[in-house]
Structures are given as C-alpha cells and as structure tokens.
Amino acid sequence: MADADHGAHGGASWGMAAKATLHCLTGCAIGEILGMVIGTALMWGNVPTMLLAIAFAFLFGYSLTLLAVRRSHLGWKSAIKVALAADTVSIAVMELVDNGIIAVVPGAMDAHLSDALFWSSLLGGFAVAFLITTPVNKWMIGRGQGHAAVHASH
Template identity: 85%
Template structure:
C-alpha cells in the first residue's frame, strides 16, 4: 500500500484560502456584511417607497402611511431572501424560517434608524413625494441606516446568525 499518494491528497484540502462552509462562520468580512446589508436595504427601500407612494396617493395621514411603508419594507425585505432560498431548493416552510432568521434584526434596525431620521428631519413627515426634502430625508435615512446596520450584520454573520443562515444555501 502506498501511503504517500494518500498523504499528498489530504494536504490540498486544508488550504485556508478556499473558504469552506465552516470557515465562513469563523468571522464575517466587512464585504459580506455590506452585501447582506445592501440586499436588505434594497428590499426595505422598495417596500418603504411603495408604502409612502400608496399612503400619499390615498391621502392617508402620517401614521397609517408609515405603518404601511414599514410593513411593506419587511415584506419586500423577507421576499428577496425567500426567493433566493426557494430557488436554492428549499421548501416554502423552511424558506420562511430562513428568511425570518436572516432578515428580522437587519430589517428592524434598518427601519428603526431610517424612520427615526425621517421623523427627526424638520418638515420631512409633511413633505410631498414631489419635494426634494422628502427624498433627501428618505435616502439620507437609508444611508445612515446602512452604516449602522452593516456592523450589526457583520456581528450576526460572525456568530452564524442572520444572513449566515442564507449563505448555507448558496
């Protein structure tokens, strides 16, 4: 029996640059965290803008409009992940669990920061969709939310939570 052939085979499997499945849980890179946050941001932004547009078009007040915007932000945020893991072959029930585990904290932090900034920006709550103030407060809120949410996602991914759950299916 030739043991040298077996020995050379195993040395190639331990190369650290090949980032295997378990290596990803050791610590998340800022790039991974930023990508997960951007993914979340897109879903949140679509939902929130849609909610603002619908609420404004229906002449709703600030509270019901914000409630709709936040609800749609969660819905779109979850649906992006849901679509990705369903496409990876997960059944609907498991996919919903993964989306809830991956996105809840990320979306909640994103929405909290964004809506706080909109609420604290003088005149932003009463600005119309045609006003620059409305869009600058919304986009500025998302920019700050991105900066705050990225380290949260990095911390969660590093502990095998949040978007780390989704990466197991890619």
C-alpha cells in the same frame, strides 16, 4: 488563511456584511417607497403611511430572501424560516434608523413626494441606516446568525 468571504476565526468580512446589508436595504427601499407612495396617494396621515411603508419594507425584504432560498430548492416552510432568521434583525434596525431620521428631520414627515426634502431625508435615512446596520450584520454573520442562515441553506 481566511478566504475572501470570511474573516479570521470564522468571522464575517466587512464585504460580506455590506452585501447582506445592501440586500436588506434593497427590499426595505422598495417596500418603504411603495408604502409611502400608496399612503400619500390615498391621502392617509403620517402614522398610517409610515406603518404601511414599514410593513411593506418587511414584506419586500423577506420576499427577496425567499426568492433566493427557494431557487436553491428549499421547501416553503424551511424558506420562510430562513428568511425570518436572516432578515428580521437587519430589517428592524434599518427601519428603526431610517424612519427615526425621517421623523426628526424638520418638515420631512409633511413633505410631499414632489419635494426634495422628502427624497433627501428618505435617501439620507437609507444611507445612515446602511452604515449602522452593516456592523450589526457583520456581528450576526460572524456568530452564524442573520444572513449566515441564507448561506447555510445553499
């Protein structure tokens, strides 16, 4: 019988996939919001601000994983490899979906930080990205990839 964290035949459970996606979403959200705030404060255009936000999303997403695997006494080189293996696809899917939604919502790209449209499109994009990225993570973990690398490092 499969335990609570694993599905039948060694696959990943939806709960495990949702946890991995939530972990990814946390790093992405911190980085993306920080990037947008900085880009807006510096009065950059849409493209440079979005590029900074995406770069920060990857940076913070990888950093959260690095913190977790370093706590398990993994060396820096191995920890970086684990973070890259665990998060690259998940963050990429999340950023593609989230930023795609922001790009297609009329007026969202030009909304200011004080506008409800900015926050509703950003948070809505995160919600949709979570729903799309969770099955991707489930599929990857079930095949020993993605966040399965984090579990293997502990």
